[in-house]
Amino acid sequence: GCSSGGSTGSTDAAAGGDTPYVAIVSKGFQHQFWQAVKQGAEQAADEFGVEITFEGPDTEADVDQQIQMLQTALDKQPAAVGFAALDSQAAGPLLQQAQDAGIPVVAFDSGVDSDIPVTTAATDNKAAAAEAAKQMAEAIGGEGKVALVVHDQTSVTGVDRRDGFVEYMEENEPGIEIVDIQYGGGDQAKSADLAKAIIAANPDLKGIYGSNEGSAIGVVQAVKELGLQPGQLTVVGFDSGKAQIDAIKDGLMLGAITQNPVGIGYETVKAAVAAIDGEELPKSIDTGYFWYTADNIDDPEIAAVLYE
């Protein structure tokens, strides 16, 4: 099997060998989250005996790059495609092309706004963000100013994780005021610098929410650099990674939402295999999310979905 993310062997397979080839086009590949998705996909590939390739654009702003990747993937005539759309509309013509060629498409991570995908393996980002908001509200006693450091202003995940948080606060927590939303591109240093600016501008700030790994760690970094005492500012995050896990254990961060990236990757390939075999699939596969804190971080159920 092809477990190392696209050895050249897969081409032979795709050329008509007996191992089916599944091309996966994700929203990224550099970040830990996507690497965990890739890991799950590879697990399933081993288990079900398929070849896979896994690729994604450099940033979640590169819609065009993702479209090119999808195009190339289709040109390789795969047995199935796994696709996490940055913009469903933008991918419309290519999805149509896949359908015309009889290549089943499995959507993952976030929904593809189209009838073409046979199923969608995803986390409900908005609900997950609302959970983070709920935990934050509880921690600060339903009162005070909070701010958001979001990784992206335009991508679906960025928008959902922002809106899920903001909408929860607006609907349920009249005592909480959102004073600032800034975007750091998921870059830790940049997120740290802007979190420091937010804290400087709002000395009475109660909490900050970081919408992905890089943003959350950036916020933690800001707290460290400003020498704030644990508890002075409540930080909640998203995703995992060693730094975030450490911050939670050290008490710098209250807790974070984690999705199940390995599960997403696994379910995507599993569904692709089922689709290749012509099996019926449910319209969506919920891969779930968890709220984890220092208390439950070592639970087997949680530990299984965290990545370092």
Add this chain to the structure above:
Amino acid sequence: MTLTTETPTPKPAEARPNAARGALRGSLQQLLAFASLIVIVIFFSIASPHFFTTANIISIFTAATVTGTLALGTTFVIITGGIDLSIGTGMILCGVMAGVFLTYWGWPLWAGVLGAVLFGALIGVVNGFNVAVLKIPPFIATLGMMLIAAGLALVISGTKPIYFKETPDFQSIMNLSIIPGVRFPLGVAVFIVLIVLSALLLSKTIVGRYTFSIGSNEAATALSGVNVVKWKIIIYTISGLFVGIAGVLSASRLSSAQPTGGMGLELEAIAAVVIGGTSLQGGKGSIVGTVIGALIMAVLTNGLRIISVPQEWQSVAVGLVILIAVYLDMLRRRSA
């Protein structure tokens, strides 16, 4: 009396470039970039049966269309000895403007497209003004514009993609298949027309002549009575027009105006221009070269994906090919 009857007549040993040699050298230069392209194509064709197929070749051209269009326009600017870093985000802004005109303001298709292209020209005019009149160095003038355009694209779109709900035909510009059966998209045909037009513009018109002249010796061109300020603005405007067209093509391809991205595209386009033998010092360059350069970049990206090179290695490979291609070009020039 002539000058050379006094002095020894030219002998074979006097290896100086003459007209014929110059022309030959010109085509040799393109030949070399062309040879690189052929080598790369042959390599990938052997490495994967999926590479040299009609569908994939069309994919390559489709991929080359947007960057290639940007590269065509910026070839003019680079030949003047300037540079245009604003083409990537400028293109994004033009796409957003197409969305604004067509979807928000409900203009008819032709007007919206024209408007977006002219908006690109406007960006070019501002760049040209900053460079030619305010004398801000091109690198900085267009770096500033790069940031401004990136910001404005977000501001104007409200940080959301704009979809072309009112004009579903908009997506045909890039995607319409004009040859039944082979998926040959209209956008690629547009690109080919642009290549021909810009080649004519550069080699046969007064704009082209002054482009080379300014790049060759700006002060002397000005002393010869050419209104360098005016022509530089015109040349940046041409680059802007291509930015506008690329913006329309890209938005059409994605059936949506994406307000982000575009950063880094300028470097890709400039790399295509330079691989094609155009000198960043100005004074030298050709459209054919730029097209070959753009194809080399597109083939490389596509081929590496087709043969499933791990993605982290792809950027290493592209970097190496850029270095090697330009180094070979240098070698040839020195030995010539």
Add this chain to the structure above:
Amino acid sequence: MTLTTETPTPKPAEARPNAARGALRGSLQQLLAFASLIVIVIFFSIASPHFFTTANIISIFTAATVTGTLALGTTFVIITGGIDLSIGTGMILCGVMAGVFLTYWGWPLWAGVLGAVLFGALIGVVNGFNVAVLKIPPFIATLGMMLIAAGLALVISGTKPIYFKETPDFQSIMNLSIIPGVRFPLGVAVFIVLIVLSALLLSKTIVGRYTFSIGSNEAATALSGVNVVKWKIIIYTISGLFVGIAGVLSASRLSSAQPTGGMGLELEAIAAVVIGGTSLQGGKGSIVGTVIGALIMAVLTNGLRIISVPQEWQSVAVGLVILIAVYLDMLRRRSA
């Protein structure tokens, strides 16, 4: 007619700029950039009471440290008339190498840090070789290196961040508070030392002299018996050393070597250099200017956030300030 034997003595009308005036002019240039900085600081201080506080000023310096370090090194390259686009991703690669040395290979702290810095120098040597020996234009040579470094950082790290588990002290390099009570980080002190060192290097040593000579007229410098190839490699290596140091500082700040990012940082650093009055044509520039340029960029980013300007407007504002600052500098130079 009588033969006059008087020798032409200097006449009073010949009141030409002398040494003192030259020095004054030099400082005026920095004064102007400095004035821009002051204006911006005053503006933000009035706009928000939270801007001009000790903590926030330290935050600004902390934010300026990494980009500023890159800008210091690249000032040398730009004065030679070159450019270095590889500093952003090169820095990322050096951070990863620090992780490899310290965490994977278990080197002691000092050795790992030295190794990472020297690795930066190695990147510089390769750039210098490509530019000086292979004669690849700097823009292209370092663009290639930018892509290669970005790819290698991912390859070497296995696309995972590397944590400094074996050497927890590593994070002190940037974060250790050296003045009790005010959280003045060691990294900022390092930055200040680097400023002084590079200023001395540029203005008082032979490397600095040749940096200016090469930028002023490379061919004439070579014919004067200066080994331009050697000195260019040295100058790119200096830039590489600063890249290595920036890599260590940045990894130390994040307590981890992040294998991604870095792209775009080179443009930020170059913008800082140019705002500080260094000319991309080569031959002119100063370290003081670069530091002021880096501070202008850092103050602007921080201040706009402090006064909660919506982020999409921030990039527009930075773009405009770059244009205005460089335009004013041009004005001053022309009137001088």
Add this chain to the structure above:
Amino acid sequence: MSAPLLEVVGASKSFPGVKALDDVHLDLRAGEVLALVGENGAGKSTLMKLLSGVYTPDEGEFFLSGEQLAITGPKQAQELGISIIHQEFNLMPDLTIAQNIFIGREPRSGGVFLSERSLNRKTRELFDRLGLALDPSEVVGGLTVAKQQMVEIAKALSYNARVLIMDEPTAALNDAEVDTLFDLIRRFTTPTTGVIYISHRMHELRQISDRITVLRDGRYVGTVETATTPTSEVISLMVGREIVSEQRQSDESAPRETVLAVEGLSTKSLLKDVSFELRKGEILGFAGLMGAGRTEVARAIVGADRSESGTITLHGRPVVINNPAEAAKLGIGYLSEDRKQLGVLLERNVRENVVLASLSEYIGALGFVKDKKIERTAREYVTALRIKTPSTSQLVKNLSGGNQQKVVIAKWLAKDCDVLIFDEPTRGIDVGAKDEIYALLNQLAAGGKAIIMISSELPEVLRLSHRVAVMCEGRLTAVLENADATQENIMDYATRFSAYGTVK
């Protein structure tokens, strides 16, 4: 008599800290060639730049045929009928000859497209009229300096100018080419046109000019009739002192040791089997026509260009020199002929330029440069060579051409080489300064240096050289003792080869 063709009244122009022109007067009569002379930095080029619209005057009025002019820019000056050939080249090296000449005036076919064919035809017509044998479609960057100069001249003449200004047009030309040029000038001067001719070559003035206007230190000194004024008087008007007349180098018969021996030097493009010896304390002059390969010999010796074969022996030991840095280390200095491109750092100050070749001698502990010592050295040379500059921190671009040349010489004097190769050391230098440079070369030779001096001016070669090497088409055709050398036999050796390299 009617109003002069062109009249300048009370022109003044200052640059920051420099009064380049102070109340200067000039009148050009129709049908005459007016020579404009003066020392380096006297303000000649500045005055001409006022006339051609490059600079705007601080004060002064201009009249063309009695009508007052307001000159606003280069293009307008051309339209008014004032055409100029600048001291520095103003050509676009990447364009062809024809494209250069008609830049801004391109013929178009059908209104949109350029017609290369009619452009080349027009250019060929122009060349036929002027008697030039140049290929209009050749790229200018590949031409020799002399041919580029001819292109400049052709370009200026292609405007139907009434006033033609030539700022040192012969600085890069040899005698044959100068004859061609003078022929052109004579054909150009009709009763309705006039020429202003700037040169430092005194003998040319007698050949071509009708009257001579002299400037000194930015001021008008006077105008004299060429025919009735001895050259010595013009010179003393220019420099305010007497210049010793020409004398030949006395031949020293005492055998001297050989410092540099070149054996069988050949290059891919031109040089064929060049061999010669250079002795201690001598000046070896290199004469030859343009493109004979003298510069190429020098560049090959110092490793600036690659040589195909040949050995170089220095002080009896064979050496391999790959680049000018190695040459400098071995004590061989090369002073190039192209001052602007290859000689000075225009944007740096006098001080830095003077010590550029010898900077490593001014380095103290830790690589720090000794600025005080540099300043002392620079001031020494500014005084010794009488470089006209307010201070050593003046940027070299603000010096006049001649003073820039002195700065380049100072750079090599400061380096203290055993072997010095001077390529056209007096190009663009005024008579007074020339004399100083001659004295300097003699002094250096007397001090034991071995000097190669490449010059296109035969009188200069004859006056200075102990021996004269003559080149023709990349070969060395003769090495003559000074006593045996005459203008005639040098010219003979310089044209030894007819076409295709066969011996006459």
